[in-house]
Amino acid sequence: MKLTRTKGLHGTISIPGDKSISHRSIMFGSIAEGTTTIRNFLMGADCLATIDCFRSMGIAIDVSDEVVTVHGKGLHGLTKPDKTLDVGNSGTTTRLISGILSGQDFDVTLSGDESLNSRPMKRIMTPLNAMGANITSVHNNGCAPLSIKGSKIKAFHYDSPVASAQVKSAVLLAGLYGDGPTSVTEPAVSRNHTELMLQSFGVDVRCEGKTATVYPPETMTGQDIVVPGDISSAAYFIVAGLITPDSQITMKHVGINQTRDGIIKVCQAMGADITLSNVQDDNGEPTADITVKSSKLHGTVIGGDLIPTLIDELPIIAVLACFAEGETVIKNAEELKVKESNRIDLMVNNLVRMGADAIATEDGMIIHGGKPLHGISINCKYDHRIAMTFSIAGINADGETVIEDAQCVDVSYPTFYDTLKQLAQ
Numbered sequence: 320m321k322l323t324r325t326k327g328l329h330g331t332i333s334i335p336g337d338k339s340i341s342h343r344s345i346m347f348g349s350i351a352e353g354t355t356t357i358r359n360f361l362m363g364a365d366c367l368a369t370i371d372c373f374r375s376m377g378i379a380i381d382v383s384d385e386v387v388t389v390h391g392k393g394l395h396g397l398t399k400p401d402k403t404l405d406v407g408n409s410g411t412t413t414r415l416i417s418g419i420l421s422g423q424d425f426d427v428t429l430s431g432d433e434s435l436n437s438r439p440m441k442r443i444m445t446p447l448n449a450m451g452a453n454i455t456s457v458h459n460n461g462c463a464p465l466s467i468k469g470s471k472i473k474a475f476h477y478d479s480p481v482a483s484a485q486v487k488s489a490v491l492l493a494g495l496y497g498d499g500p501t502s503v504t505e506p507a508v509s510r511n512h513t514e515l516m517l518q519s520f521g522v523d524v525r526c527e528g529k530t531a532t533v534y535p536p537e538t539m540t541g542q543d544i545v546v547p548g549d550i551s552s553a554a555y556f557i558v559a560g561l562i563t564p565d566s567q568i569t570m571k572h573v574g575i576n577q578t579r580d581g582i583i584k585v586c587q588a589m590g591a592d593i594t595l596s597n598v599q600d601d602n603g604e605p606t607a608d609i610t611v612k613s614s615k616l617h618g619t620v621i622g623g624d625l626i627p628t629l630i631d632e633l634p635i636i637a638v639l640a641c642f643a644e645g646e647t648v649i650k651n652a653e654e655l656k657v658k659e660s661n662r663i664d665l666m667v668n669n670l671v672r673m674g675a676d677a678i679a680t681e682d683g684m685i686i687h688g689g690k691p692l693h694g695i696s697i698n699c700k701y702d703h704r705i706a707m708t709f710s711i712a713g714i715n716a717d718g719e720t721v722i723e724d725a726q727c728v729d730v731s732y733p734t735f736y737d738t739l740k741q742l743a744q
C-alpha cells in the first residue's frame with residue numbers, strides 16, 4: 320500500500336464492530352443455551368478464527384451480512400475437535416478459549432501463527448493450572464502451541480500481577496466451571512467486556528473496585544447482541560482528523576466504555592477539538608458519535624491506571640504526539656512489548672526513520688512533537704495496529720510511505736483503506 324500527503328479528510332463513517340466484544344459474543348453464545356444473534360459483528364480475521372474454533376467443537380454458527388447466529392449448546396455442550404484448534408494471530412482467542420477449555424471433559428491442542436506462538440502464555444497457564452487445569456506449552460517455552468487437558472476446576476482467587484483483560488477473562492471463564500466463586504484482582508482495571516457480557520447472559524458477576532468475581536451458573540441464556548463500533552479502530556480516524564489540516568470526521572456508534580475511553584481523555588488533555596453526541600447504551604455497553612476537527616495540540620503525560628484503557632491505541636497516540644507541540648511521555652506501558660509485535664521498538668524505530676524526535680524507554684517512549692515527517696517503506700511485522708498507524712502518519716508526511724504488509728489490517732479492520740480513501744475524496 321502506497322500513501323502520500325492528503326489535503327483534508329471529511330465525512331461521516333461507521334466503524335466496524337468491536338473486536339473484543341465480537342470474540343466474546345461467539346464464545347459466550349456457544350456455551351449458552353439457545354440462540355444468540357449478533358449484529359455489527361466484526362468480520363476480521365481474528366474473530367473469524369474464534370468462529371472456526373467453536374465450529375470445530377460442534378457449534379453451528381450461521382454467518383450472513385446482517386447477522387451472525389450462534390446455536391449454543393450450553394456449558395457442557397462443546398465436543399472434542401478432531402484437529403488442532405487454529406487461533407491464527409489472535410491473543411484474545413487463545414487466552415479466553417483456554418479458560419473455557421480448562422473445564423471441559425476432553426483434551427485439545429491449540430496453535431497460531433508465528434507471532435501468536437511467540438507471545439507469553441505463562442500469564443494464563445499459571446493461574447489456570449493453580450485452579451486445577453492441566454495446560455502445558457508443547458515446546459516447553461511458555462508459548463503456544465498449548466495442550467489443554469479438560470479437568471475439574473476449583474474455586475480460586477487470583478491477584479494478577481498484570482492489568483490484562485485476557486488474563487482476567489481466562490480465569491473468570493474457567494471459573495464458570497468451578498466448584499465455588501472465582502475472583503480476580505488486578506493492579507488497574509482492564510477492559511470489562513467479559514464481566515458485562517456474562518451478566519447479560521444471566522451469570523452472577525460482581526465487580527468491586529479492582530476485583531471481579533464470577534459465581535458458577537447452572538446455565539447461560541442466549542442473547543441478542545448489537546456490537547458497538549470499535550474505539551480501537553475509530554482511534555485511527557480520531558487522530559487522522561485531528562492532525563490532518565482542514566479535516567472534520569464523524570464516527571457513528573462507537574463504544575465508549577470507560578475501561579476503553581482513554582484515547583478520548585488523552586485527546587482532550589492535548590487540546591483536541593473532539594465532541595461526543597448521541598450517547599446510548601447497548602446491553603450495558605455505552606456508545607456515542609464522535610466528531611473531531613483539525614486541532615492545535617500540545618504534549619501530555621500518559622501513564623498509570625490510564626494505560627489499560629488505551630493500550631491498543633498507544634501506537635496511533637505516538638503519531639498524535641509527533642504533531643503536538645512539546646513533549647509527550649508514555650510510561651507504564653511495558654505491555655506493548657508483548658503484543659502482535661514489540662510495539663515500543665517498532666513504533667520508535669520507524670518514527671525516527673520518518674524524521675520524528677522519539678526515544679524508546681523501558682516502559683514506553685518520549686516524543687518531542689513538531690518535526691516534519693517524510694515517507695519511508697515499512698515492514699509492520701504483520702501487526703495490524705502498526706500498519707494502520709503508519710498509514711495515518713504517511714498521509715501527513717512528505718513523499719511516499721509504503722506499508723509492505725498492509726493486508727494485515729484484515730485482522731481487525733478489513734475495510735480500513737476503503738474508508739481512508741472515502742474520507743480523502
Ligand code: SPQ
Binds near residue numbers: 408411630
Ligand atoms: O487479541 P490480541 O491479538 O491480543 O489483540 C490486541 C490488539 O491489539 O488488537 C492486543 F494485541 O488486543 C487485546 C488488548 O491489547 C484485546 C483484549 C481483549 O479483547 O481482551 C485485551 C487487551 O490485551 P490484554 O493482554 O491487555 O488483556
